[in-house]
Amino acid sequence: MNKKKKNILELTEEFTDEEKKAFYKAIYSRRDVRSHFTSRIIKDDVIARILNAAHHAPSVGFSQPWNFILIKNITTKKKIKDSFEEEKNRSSKLVEEPKRSKYLSFKLEGILESPVNLCVTYDPSKFGPFVIGRSSIPEAGLYSVCCAIQNLWLAARTEGVGLGWVSILSNDILKEVLELPEHVVPIAYLCLGYVDEFAQKPDLETAGWLPRLDLKEVVYFEKWQDTKNVEWNQIQEMIKENLDYA
Numbered sequence: 083m084n085k086k087k088k089n090i091l092e093l094t095e096e097f098t099d100e101e102k103k104a105f106y107k108a109i110y111s112r113r114d115v116r117s118h119f120t121s122r123i124i125k126d127d128v129i130a131r132i133l134n135a136a137h138h139a140p141s142v143g144f145s146q147p148w149n150f151i152l153i154k155n156i157t158t159k160k161k162i163k164d165s166f167e168e169e170k171n172r173s174s175k176l177v178e179e180p181k182r183s184k185y186l187s188f189k190l191e192g193i194l195e196s197p198v199n200l201c202v203t204y205d206p207s208k209f210g211p212f213v214i215g216r217s218s219i220p221e222a223g224l225y226s227v228c229c230a231i232q233n234l235w236l237a238a239r240t241e242g243v244g245l246g247w248v249s250i251l252s253n254d255i256l257k258e259v260l261e262l263p264e265h266v267v268p269i270a271y272l273c274l275g276y277v278d279e280f281a282q283k284p285d286l287e288t289a290g291w292l293p294r295l296d297l298k299e300v301v302y303f304e305k306w307q308d309t310k311n312v313e314w315n316q317i318q319e320m321i322k323e324n325l326d327y328a
């Protein structure tokens with residue numbers, strides 16, 4: 083059997099137990115990474131695979147409203163870092179002490195330390211103006227870009243590449259520095275690089291900023307805030323606590 087035929091067959095088959103394990107491993111071991119970047123360069127074929135995974139995300143009306151801007155120019159990175167510093171300082175004024183000092187002590191970006199920065203943008207004009215499924219909920223286009231980012235994040239983790247999302251930035255500065263057209267919206271500014279560790283838990287959980295909620299606190303049955311429903315007895319038992327990762 084030639085290679086192409088074999089690949090198509092594999093894509094239509096059920097996942098094996100090993101493949102399921104690998105899939106969940108990517109999900110549970112994915113982390114937002116802001117430090118521990120190493121000097122190892124990310125080869126172009128790895129970047130291409132990660133971008134291709136992002137590009138295969140679902141999108142409303144198959145509009146594929148994303149673009150990916152790869153950045154390694156140090157002058158560009160420094161301008162973005164300046165915006166981060168300004169926004170972090172500005173946002174710190176929104177929170178009272180002692181939380182403010184704690185917030186200011188967190189490392190919340192890896193713009194200069196990571197070898198590759200990547201801006202993911204949303205272009206509402208792509209294949210528009212009529213996009214199937216976007217006429218009632220215009221934000222569906224933006225949601226599609228977020229699906230692409232999650233694919234990208236999981237693919238990066240699978241490749242051993244760390245990724246950190248920086249949202250403490252001015253979109254106006256991003257648009258100006260990256261020369262985005264007026265109608266294009268920056269959705270995510272990401273820092274990518276190999277790291278020497280992926281933490282077991284989110285940094286903000288380890289730092290005691292916020293806990294992970296129990297699964298049972300976020301699942302309702304049939305209606306908002308209905309947590310006890312006889313039709314759903316068994317699953318209620320199962321999600322009493324966060325399930326083990328295994």
Ligand SMILES: Cc1cc2nc3c(=O)[nH]c(=O)nc-3n(C[C@H](O)[C@H](O)[C@H](O)COP(=O)(O)O)c2cc1C
Pocket residue numbers: 112113114115116189190191246247248249250283284285286287
């Ligand atoms: C939309 C979005 C914006 C984020 N912005 C930042 C940010 O500006 N700086 C930062 O350090 N982490 C940022 N994060 C990462 C979150 O803090 C992180 O996902 C969360 O604490 C859970 O940790 P985990 O991703 O390691 O599981 C962002 C994540 C998302 C989804």
